Amino acid sequence: MSALVYARYELLRTFRNVRFFFFSLVFPLVMYFLIAGPNKNVHDLGHTAGFSGYFAPLYYMVSLAAWGAMMSVMAGGARISAERSVGWNRQLRLTPLTTRTYFRAKVLTSYVLALISIALLYLSGAMLGVRLPAEKWLQMTGLILVAAIPFAAIGIFLGHVMSIDSMGPALGGITALFAFLGGVWFPITGGGFFKVLAECLPSYWLVQAGRLGLGGGQVWGAKGWLCIAAWTVVFAFLAMKAYQRDTKRV
Amino acid sequence: MALLGPNGAGKSTTIDMLLGLLPPDSGTVSVFGMKPADAIKVGAIGAMLQTGSLIRDLSVRELIDMMAALFPKPFTVDEVLNLTGIADIAGRRVQKLSGGQTQRVRFAIALVSNPDLLVLDEPTVGMDVESRHAFWTTMRRFTSSGKTVVFATHYLEEADTYADRIILMARGEVVADGPATEIKATVGTRTVRATLPGVDPAALEALPGVTHVETRGEAVILNCSDSDATIRALLPAYPQARDIEISGAGLEQAFLQLTGNGDVDE
Numbered sequence: 392m393s394a395l396v397y398a399r400y401e402l403l404r405t406f407r408n409v410r411f412f413f414f415s416l417v418f419p420l421v422m423y424f425l426i427a428g429p430n431k432n433v434h435d436l437g438h439t440a441g442f443s444g445y446f447a448p449l450y451y452m453v454s455l456a457a458w459g460a461m462m463s464v465m466a467g468g469a470r471i472s473a474e475r476s477v478g479w480n481r482q483l484r485l486t487p488l489t490t491r492t493y494f495r496a497k498v499l500t501s502y503v504l505a506l507i508s509i510a511l512l513y514l515s516g517a518m519l520g521v522r523l524p525a526e527k528w529l530q531m532t533g534l535i536l537v538a539a540i541p542f543a544a545i546g547i548f549l550g551h552v553m554s555i556d557s558m559g560p561a562l563g564g565i566t567a568l569f570a571f572l573g574g575v576w577f578p579i580t581g582g583g584f585f586k587v588l589a590e591c592l593p594s595y596w597l598v599q600a601g602r603l604g605l606g607g608g609q610v611w612g613a614k615g616w617l618c619i620a621a622w623t624v625v626f627a628f629l630a631m632k633a634y635q636r637d638t639k640r641v
Numbered sequence: 642m643a644l645l646g647p648n649g650a651g652k653s654t655t656i657d658m659l660l661g662l663l664p665p666d667s668g669t670v671s672v673f674g675m676k677p678a679d680a681i682k683v684g685a686i687g688a689m690l691q692t693g694s695l696i697r698d699l700s701v702r703e704l705i706d707m708m709a710a711l712f713p714k715p716f717t718v719d720e721v722l723n724l725t726g727i728a729d730i731a732g733r734r735v736q737k738l739s740g741g742q743t744q745r746v747r748f749a750i751a752l753v754s755n756p757d758l759l760v761l762d763e764p765t766v767g768m769d770v771e772s773r774h775a776f777w778t779t780m781r782r783f784t785s786s787g788k789t790v791v792f793a794t795h796y797l798e799e800a801d802t803y804a805d806r807i808i809l810m811a812r813g814e815v816v817a818d819g820p821a822t823e824i825k826a827t828v829g830t831r832t833v834r835a836t837l838p839g840v841d842p843a844a845l846e847a848l849p850g851v852t853h854v855e856t857r858g859e860a861v862i863l864n865c866s867d868s869d870a871t872i873r874a875l876l877p878a879y880p881q882a883r884d885i886e887i888s889g890a891g892l893e894q895a896f897l898q899l900t901g902n903g904d905v906d907e
Binding site (some may be wrong): 393404408478479 | 657660661662663681682683684686687688690693694695696698699702703706707708710711712713750751754869893
């Protein structure tokens with residue numbers, strides 16, 4: 392009961408924060424229409440000999456969906472550091488609110504935002520002519536959401552160890568690094584060190600989840616699930632410790 | 642109960658430990674026979690911290706409702722709004738409140754759990770005179786229902802006027818504990834003032850019980866270790882003395898003497 396009321400107000404707060412709402416939801420859409428709109432008749436994006444290429448609106452849709460989901464859940468951390476900057480964390484410590492309820496509400500809020508972001512992108516994709524079989528939509532979305540879990544934990548962790556001033560650069564830098572090394576922007580080709588490294592990063596599996604919609608990519612094997620689980624466990628633990636230790640005066 | 646002391650005396654640290662926000666370096670903290678965390682869990686202890694503000698994007702009513710939902714036996718939102726006198730701003734967004742209003746909403750949040758012990762760290766900082774008055778009226782109503790309020794302050798006047806018991810701290814230690822009158826009495830000096838023109842200060846200093854003499858124009862100020870003896874000797878010797886006032890030491894003098902600190906931060 393109390394957990395529900397608390398989560399409901401957390402959601403309400405998020406939706407009332409107009410600027411945050413705009414950058415989390417509207418911004419990816421604008422980007423999508425700017426990039427995919429002019430290319431809505433391109434069916435051979437990135438074609439090479441022996442590969443007919445992707446339908447451009449589909450390609451950009453899955454890329455932005457994976458990227459947007461990661462950003463949405465990480466951004467939960469920015470909200471936390473903003474709350475900490477006014478000492479709210481200490482105020483919560485004077486209530487019976489448990490760590491678990493607190494985390495659940497934070498993750499839930501981030502996920503609702505991520506889901507809306509994905510849904511809006513899918514809708515926009517459909518408007519530009521993207522058609523996929525139902526099971527592809529589901530498979531892709533399901534795996535994107537699972538792959539976003541470690542990022543939610545990383546976001547919460549950062550929110551509790553970073554000040555509000557350093558949060559912006561930290562989020563920007565870390566998401567960029569994850570995206571770059573995980574092959575969000577440039578596909579990881581060949582074997583070698585970067586391939587091995589990429590497979591240890593949750594962003595790589597996030598990309599693979601999105602690529603399912605492209606007909607490429609791969610449903611995760613044991614390696615993928617293990618990687619996501621490991622990052623989740625480690626950062627959920629660190630986030631919990633950071634939250635519990637975080638009682639200093641501001 | 643007032644926790645009084647100069648800045649750096651350890652008031653906020655004591656309160657942080659009492660609330661379980663800071664572990665003591667040694668020893669244990671017990672509140673109602675429980676660990677601080679457990680006292681918070683059952684809603685026995687509520688607190689308003691010195692620093693901190695409110696989260697944005699909710700109305701005052703929504704914020705209080707959100708906090709109330711976390712406790713086992715809270716006041717209703719309307720009870721808290723009325724008790725703290727903020728019913729008129731219940732619909733306003735938190736980020737649009739003035740400093741004094743924010744402080745009152747923070748107070749409402751401390752009170753919403755309906756605690757047996759309310760801990761307030763410098764509660765009236767940032768309040769205007771009217772808010773401050775309303776605040777102490779609420780406190781009185783709250784304590785008259787059998788609850789305890791502990792507040793830290795460096796305003797001597799507030800401690801003197803509103804506390805039934807004062808604990809005076811300096812450099813992390815308790816230097817006095819008791820009602821304001823008792824703490825003032827520990828200083829052991831009284832002041833006798835009188836209008837007494839053209840008198841030799843040295844002669845006054847020779848009176849029994851006088852420790853120090855000052856003159857201010859036609860007025861004389863005698864610091865006395867035994868004001869009763871002084872008065873008995875003064876009146877026969879100087880029948881022209883008029884406008885005689887005898888006053889005990891102020892809390893300020895006691896404060897300075899007991900904390901051994903020259904600068905009172907007021």
